[in-house]
Amino acid sequence: MTAAMRPATSACPACSAAPSAEALARMNEPVKPARIMLSLPTAHCAACISAVERRLLQYPGVSEARVNLSLKRVSIEAIPEITAEDMIRELDAIGYEAHELDAGILAATATDKRGRDLLMRLAVAGFSLMNVMLLSVAIWAGAADATRDLFHWISALIALPTIVFSAQPFFKNAWSALSVRHLNMDVPISLAIILAAGLSLFETIQGGEAAYFDAALSLTFFLLAGRYLDHRTRAVARSAAEELSALEVPRAIKIVDGKQQTVPIGEVCVGDLVLVKPGARMPVDGVVSEGQSEIDRSLLTGETLPVFAGPGTEVSAGEVNLTGPLTLRVTAAGGDSSLHRMADLVAIAESSKNRYTSLADRAAQIYAPGVHLLAFLAFGGWLMATGDFRLALNVAVAVLIITCPCALGLAVPAVTTAASGRLFKKGMLIKNATALERLAEVDSVVFDKTGTLTAGMPELSNLEAHDAETLRVAFALAEASAHPLALALASAARSAGIEPARVTELREIPGYGVRGHWQGRDVRLGRAAWLGAEAGPETATWLQIGAAPPVEFTFNDHLRDGAEEAVARLIAQGISVYLMSGDAEPAVASLASRLKIDTFQAEMLPEQKSDFVKRLSDGGVKVLMVGDGLNDTAALTAAYVSISPATALEATRVASDIVFLGSDLTPLGETLATAQKARSRIRENFGIAVLYNMIAVPIALSGFATPLAAALAMSASSITVSLNALRLR
């Protein structure tokens, strides 16, 4: 139809131009830009912003690049042909380290809706509070009769809509608690706000003297401030934790018709062929169908000794391929992989987190019924004594307002905000809301070995046992491989000032070792089984020169920085320290003696680890578990509180309450000290709140409380607890 309407040649030039314009428009139609998110850990200044943005905007196809310095991220909009790798290379050229972030995971945090919502309510409450306070000052100063009534009415007009809008979070929480027949801190809060506003309205209508609109609003304002602080602390921790997950962009290299394709892990199915390059992590469970290599299982089992993998070997997701490329036939992907089976084990381990009641909740359980009882008694008492219903109600509301947990609502969030901020600076990320309180009660610490106390990097331990000749040959062979043991051997030889021998025909045999030719003899460096040697208990590699018997190079696991200090400090604090590992006995024993840990257990299975922690917990011990492996995950969950390093797999990090971001363990001892200090600050704050109540409640009960007194008591106690909390910084 359109073809019929469009003559091929036309008298009107515009008509003939139209189709081509249409085609042109289709061609120029902006391709939906793709969003790339990169993390920029080293960006820190104004020059960084300009340099990064300018460089990226110059790249053809990039339409928008914006650095967020607070989050140390850059978000890029570009045509779909541009990949994150291009951008990372571009930034690397000007000296910025960048890592790809999974935009899908981060999208959830980009718009922090709840936080913004709370901030809006807080702003409205603040606005109304200031206006009503101004009017109240006039009333306290002695405005009377018609002026007072007018001011009361204006206050009511401002206060009532504000309370309906701003105090909603409290009403909702209180309602959900009441609907399951439970009392929380929000019940007395909501009751005080509603009663104060209701009574004030009643008094205003009656032309009475006292109205508590300002008190109702300042309650709302201070408590919302506490809520907001609390939310901020958690949002910061959550976004940092999400960033860690977003750094692991889950991709696999799938082989389709002999060609390699990079696809998201979700698109890999059972039976597919997947290529795993040396140095990469297995994305799925599978059976090796082609290639030979060695694999590092330490994250799954805790053993440091690399294992041989050849056709037919079963591998699990999370293991690291060390030397040669491997082609896997997928046996389980996604939810069925062993990674996720481990998650089931975690679900079985009963979580102590759910059993813990926070200090604030415990305080609320005593506090809420007490306050209501007191207000009710005041009402009853005054009604009986004077028979004046209105007076009795006034006194009861004054009691409710003055005892309202304004300071209590701020006492905990203010302290946890200050403490988490301090720990965040040290690289400790508090993920769980009650983790700090639980940490303060810890009296024993269980460490995992591989990857937690050790850095997961081997270190040559018997350099002196070999003569110069052997070392020179070993050095030359080791230089030809990227295997971790070979790298460690080479770096040890280099720092000892050894010159490599002239070894020719160097060849790496993936999964076995390196071979070459030296002074007319065959030389080989590699696995014990390959050289016909008897493998010892320690992590080792073997060297054979010609037909001579093979000699052994043994390795220790390199200690993580600060591990010694951290353990020493914990022991000095009187905390019992245990070491549990899936690794072989000698390695664990030598580490334990080096760190002066008396109790250790080796060759433990994941279930045994969590049983051990459970046994300790059942004996009334509050256990802090520090571990990084998947085999620790169940134990991390079973422990009273748990810490894992950022290098752990995501499943492990999710199971733990605290993640430490740096590579140094030193802050561990300080973290415990800070947690204990935070707990005592919370207790002090509760003490301050109780003290205020002890002074103010008798005044309120005796009927002397004026709106001015209520406003003063409330503000003073809120400010005192906030200042006390700030002493932690």
Next chain:
Amino acid sequence: MDILVILIPASLFLGAVGLLAFFWAVRSKQFDDPEGDRHRILSSDWDDEPRP
């Protein structure tokens, strides 16, 4: 006291303007990157022409 008829609405109005300005600032994401904005205000990158 007649002045109150003007003063109270005026003060409420000014307060509301401030409140609305704050709403606008939050909604237009001006608090998303305080660290970066602190540095951006001093950079002379787009002084001569607006950012594309």
